[in-house]
Amino acid sequence: MTGRINVKNLILRFGFIPALLMVLFMGAGCGKNTATSDKTIKVYYVNASETGIISQDYELTSSMDDSDAAITELISVLKEMPDRMQYEAPISGGIELIGYSLHDKLLTLNFNPNYLELGRTIEILDRAAIVRTFTQLDSIEYVSFQIEGTPITDHYGNVIGNMSADTFIYNAGNEINTYEKVELKLFFASSDGTKLVPVYRSVVYNSNISMEKLAVEQVISGPNTDIAFPTLSKDAKVKSINVKDGVCYIDFDSAFLYQPNSVSAEVAIYSVVNTLTELPNINKVVFSVNGESAFTYMDYLINGSYERNLDLID
Known part of the structure; x- marks a missing residue:
């Protein structure tokens, strides 16, 4: 060529x-x-x-x-x-x-x-x-x-x-930044909203963005494929996210509580948990909304930490 x-x-x-x-x-x-x-x-x-x-x-x-x-x-x-x-x-x-x-x-x-x-x-x-x-x-x-x-x-x-x-994620400006290409394993909903479907995605991202934030934002953005369906509201925003001793603490804004998709609460929650626990440094996930770690999401009481759920994977 x-x-x-x-x-x-x-x-x-x-x-x-x-x-x-x-x-x-x-x-x-x-x-x-x-x-x-x-x-x-x-x-x-x-x-x-x-x-x-x-x-x-x-x-x-x-x-x-x-x-x-x-x-x-x-x-x-x-x-x-x-x-x-x-x-x-x-x-x-x-x-x-x-x-x-x-x-x-x-x-x-x-x-x-x-x-x-x-x-x-x-x-x-x-x-x-x-x-x-x-x-x-x-x-x-x-x-x-x-x-x-x-x-x-x-x-x-x-x-x-x-x-x-x-x-293709990057920051604004004319400066030279370091970028990496990563293969992410993301989880979205099945057609009936009761199971999780893995989707593999190549992403070029600015290395200033944490891998866990990148993964969650990719879940929010949706599957971009006909074989899986969105699990979270596209209006949801990650307010903060950090990892300590294998536990990922993620705080969403209130838009996270709105669910426009035909999925179960369990599928939506574990689309985030299973995606994050694919990362080698994360074993559990703790959710909060506007700093509140105990809240109701749809009909599901969210409290404490969550581990990977393989039973939901289609």
Whole structure:
């Protein structure tokens, strides 16, 4: 494959994956990106050293209300390699986008088989650049990737599923931070809301964020797949979280008590407990809401510590 040969790719060929990625993210915050003007958005690229992504302001010539025109225009921009090679277009080299579809705010991108030739590090950086670019459009909340109609998978063979801007977490600012890529095992609800379904997710995150907070926020964000369903309100916020002697103490705001999903209280609680106890330093979980450690959640009295519950796993 041409256009992507450098020292990092040679390292990847021999099976060594760096544990840390030094990633430069410029001028954006967590959550859905916002345009700096009605038609100005940030287009993301991979930096020349293939260690991070950067953004460039871009003025759309298409109307924001014309989704197909805006998507087509952004695809062309994401294919353009700069003259001075200060960054790399994420859809370049031998990668070709052979089609796309947009339905219910989900943009599905279908690539040719050359996508499989990307090293793991450059692949996730390309994916981060593409997802964060497209999710700035009001008509797009999630992006999924396919290869000739088949959903892409991680290196464990698990389907990655739909990705939002929050899939790629980082802090605002122009500073260089340390980023890591981690595989999380998260638990969500079965279709009838009575069992837990494990979902594996690859996340690139700022190393300043604790692993336990990252895991809980990923549960709050939802499964992004058709095989599992959300367990917690998306409005819930983690006020504080810390680990001591193998016990994770997590304090939510009052939005945690609102349950918009058709799940049992036990499934919702243990989606958090089982997710956190997958982390090697956590054996038990203690809940609180606004500092109160004893409270009623749906019809379930929450008090004391909770250990992993394998009986609920489907």
